Amino acid sequence: MALFQEEEFSNDITLGQVLRLPCQFIQGKSNVATKQIEAIAQQLSKTEKNILPVVVKLLEQDNYQSVFNTQILDAARLAKKDFIWCILVDESMLVQVQIEAGLVIAPPIEVxxxxxxxxxxxxxxxxxxxxxxxxxxxxxxxxxxxxxxxxxxxxxxxxxxxxxxxxxxxxxxxxxxxxxxxxxx
Structure with a gap:
């Protein structure tokens, strides 16, 4: 099930697709309070999976950058989870995610x-x-x-x-x- 309109990114990876990725392949650290990350980690330990996916961009093969919901990645690491559910996006899809999440009012404006x-x-x-x-x-x-x-x-x-x-x-x-x-x- 894709949350976004699927777009081909490479031969074997589809943009917008929900993927189960190894935490070790994902870069990023959130600036969320430690207590909040601990609470998320505790929940992940109980449920054994994340419901809200981490949004990632592909940097190169087996190398991703977390760009949204990074606190879930931090919590998964704290809970010693090997894998996490993610959505792979490109730059334009990231803008859409940010707009839908209420983080920005409109797409970036030309400087x-x-x-x-x-x-x-x-x-x-x-x-x-x-x-x-x-x-x-x-x-x-x-x-x-x-x-x-x-x-x-x-x-x-x-x-x-x-x-x-x-x-x-x-x-x-x-x-x-x-x-x-x-x-x-």
Whole structure:
């Protein structure tokens, strides 16, 4: 039973297919609290299998990267399980998984080139950031876009830290988030 529309990935592996893979072939470590992993491990010891599959990407033959539900992989290792149920995905299927799980609102947006983008494009990118990052609520998208366009007229920034000098609500702490949406190149 495939949870996704099946797509051929190689001669013997089908994307979207639920597979039973050896834990030793899967890379990844979650950032979930130890207590939670211990609770999952205890449950896996009782049931002898995971119900919720670990989502993995194929790196090379017999080498996978856990990309979602990695806490289950950690728990399986803690419970000394040799195998775990997984779903093999590619990049586009991973985006679908993230959207369905509520981790992202929409598929990834193309990065805006801040040195050549129009004021409107910059404003729209800032609005996307505000929709996804509550810490950007006080950033005025129109004012910031105008300030960026004005700054570009007399300066050629080499990185995004110039945004911290525009007095538009973007400080150093916000630069890592901004860099997911804007690029200098």
């Amino acid at each position: 805006t080139k801040i040195l050549v983008a129009s004021e409107q494009e910059i404003k729209e990118a800032l609005e996307r950031i505000k929709a996804q990052q509550p810490s950007f609520d006080k950033v005025n998208s129109l004012k910031t876009a105008k300030a960026i366009v004005e700054y570009r007229k007399t300066n050629k920034p080499k990185n995004l830290t110039f945004l911290t000098t525009l007095r538009c609500g973007i400080g150093r702490a916000k630069i890592p988030v901004i860099s997911d949406f804007f690029t200098i190149n």
